[in-house]
Amino acid sequence: MSVKLNNVECCGCGACENICPKHAITMAEDKETFRYPSINKDLCVECGLCEKTCPLNYDDYIKPDGVKALVGINKSADVNFKSSSGGAFSSIYESYLQDGYIIYGVKFDENLQPVHDAAGTAEECEKFRKSKYVQSLDNGCYKKAAADLKAGKKVLFSGTSCQCAALNAFMKALRINTENLVTVAIVCHGVPSQRMFEEYVKEEERKQNAKIISYSFKNKAPHDNGIDTRSSYIIFDNGQTSIRTTRNDPFLRGYYLRLFYRPSCGLCHFARQERVSDITIADAWGINKQYPELKPVEGVSLILFNTAKGKEKLAEISEKMNLYEVSTDWALNSQALFSRPTEMNPNRQRFFELWEKTDFKKAVYRCTRPTFKKTVLFALRPIKKALKKIKK
């Protein structure tokens, strides 16, 4: 038994590398720059642990029957502003920190690479705020969380569903007691590779002749007459700041047009109603139809409490959030990701072919040029707006 090498469905979580007792597995980049396990057959003793922890073999799904769904926003405007959705994650980690839990999440490291890390204070946890739209480096997090649990510590682990499934399977394979483990899955529609983001950052730094010291996706600072949830906020080391949108930023453009996700994201096993974690968090798109006072564009969280363990801190979380009841049925139909994986951009392959020959930005723009029809419609927008006003 061994992991299926370069399987198109491999999500690159790195759990197999973490679990291998012989260090026979290393993660290596493929041509498209995504990381896959590579096995040194001379070291492999065919113990099968890699297969046991692989999320592709996961089958411990939680049925949606007992799921409690709530939507809401953090009572702190500051926390909200610094979070991607409605600041649910902050209210969750604050509640568990009080009980001495170690919090695992994804931060940008000093090289602007998203990495999983552990934190024990509120200040350290702030680095986990905001989605990083890049696959995180596991940084040995499965192994470290297992060691924490074995040492009798309490662990709250947050990550994408594939990462939470990998972690659960990891603990099961090593027969580690998970009484003190709580998992929080972040709904995710796809991840680009670390290398891609790195190349993009390098290109931007060259262009600006300055280093990027902070990059924040899902910027909530208003610009161009409002908030654009698909924008990012960049700070350079020369003091310059910049708000980027899908119109002027190749990474955001490619990301939101689903141009360069990992192949497995298009085949995601976890884009389904059954859950894999104690709690699931996402954006509450469309909630304004039920609660007009809530504005999804400013960030509203959807929180699914999937297990009895997940519901334990509901009262404490409620103290930190303004929460509203929604039916589980509404929640699990509020976005396609609860029933099917993301559809990849038809130009995905072309992008990777072009990126081999040219720089990142050119490759993105060549693959995402608007059609003639779209260009005309865009140009006609001010006229349409003016006509609407006249009619009123």
Ligand SMILES: Cc1cc2nc3c(=O)[nH]c(=O)nc-3n(C[C@H](O)[C@H](O)[C@H](O)COP(=O)(O)OP(=O)(O)OC[C@H]3O[C@@H](n4cnc5c(N)ncnc54)[C@H](O)[C@@H]3O)c2cc1C
């Ligand atoms: C790659 C990606 C794609 C997403 N796509 C969707 C989507 O299609 N629909 C939707 O409803 N929600 C999506 N989300 C989730 C959403 O953007 C928010 O992250 C989530 O609702 C939590 O927001 P918050 O305000 O509660 O807290 P925040 O403070 O913003 O929480 C951030 C949380 O995300 C974790 N995190 C950040 N980056 C990563 C990463 N690269 N990998 C794993 N964990 C990470 C942090 O550890 C923390 O737990 C996505 C998130 C990511 C990272």
